């Protein structure tokens with residue numbers, strides 16, 4: 001169990017949260033396994049966490065919370081995904097150690113080869129009278145050859161281990177990528193987005209550069225889900241994500257912020273550039289009429305509303321999110337399917 005969870009269960013709200021979690025689990029026919037309990041205590045403890053928002057979305061879509069879904073949610077949202085980082089660091093440290101040991105053995109092998117050659121030369125130079133000495137040198141040569149053979153064996157074993165470690169590192173990289181990715185849309189997930197935004201704001205502050213944040217939300221998504229069912233809803237999410245992801249490529253960062261809301265970070269790019277990209281995304285999304293693939297039925301076009309904010313000097317990541325989100329909701333209130341620039345901080349504060 002994670003440290004946060006341990007703290008939660010030893011804090012003043014512990015029994016309340018535990019009771020509430022069990023109640024909600026029973027209401028949704030979820031078995032009280034240890035993993036489920038951890039998941040649902042986190043759900044009831046913070047109603048606006050990415051996990052809680054995703055569970056709410058699934059419940060609203062009438063999705064049964066099955067064992068498999070519970071496991072997928074835990075893998076995506078539970079804090080012990082941080083263990084991945086630890087494992088990866090351990091793998092890196094091990095790899096460095098192995099490299100050092102390999103170097104040491106290679107160097108020892110070279111010395112023993114040189115030593116062996118010197119012994120052979122010395123043996124040749126000894127005259128016939130030095131029979132006893134010659135025997136000693138011969139013994140030493142044999143011992144050296146044995147050391148060389150052992151070293152060669154060790155080198156082969158180390159090469160195998162290095163190969164294994166490389167494969168292990170690839171698996172760990174995959175685990176890390178999975179922990180940062182939203183399973184449905186393949187965009188960056190909320191947890192990784194939060195971390196990246198904080199880091200990019202810090203970098204922008206240090207370098208005196210700008211960073212722009214955009215928030216996008218699918219219009220009338222709930223209606224889509226209600227009319228066509230959540231499987232089509234998921235296809236819509238994937239479609240919108242595919243367009244956002246195509247235009248939000250590195251160094252930009254495109255993420256699923258939660259439910260039907262997406263975010264794009266534009267490091268070192270102004271609001272003017274972000275506006276151009278957002279308009280491209282918005283127009284491309286609305287230009288296609290989607291089909292229900294099983295029946296070829298027309299699902300109609302999907303539109304998105306967007307808002308963006310260019311970071312102000314000294315502004316925190318959360319304030320930037322707040323301003324971009326407010327701009328997004330201004331787009332919604334103005335009739336949807338449009339992009340709005342955020343208000344400066346002073347105007348937000350006065351409102």
Ligand code: C2E
Nearest residue numbers: 232234235236237238239240242243289290291292293299
């Ligand atoms: P997907 O179904 O996994 O499709 C991945 C990509 O394969 C699509 O990327 C598209 O390039 C191609 N593709 C798949 N099926 C078709 C098809 O029947 N006709 C054409 N012309 N291309 C096809 P794309 O377009 O970016 O879509 C990404 C995801 O968005 C799709 O993943 C799907 O989940 C959803 N989507 C897009 N358009 C539709 C649609 O008209 N109806 C439905 N139900 N889903 C759609």
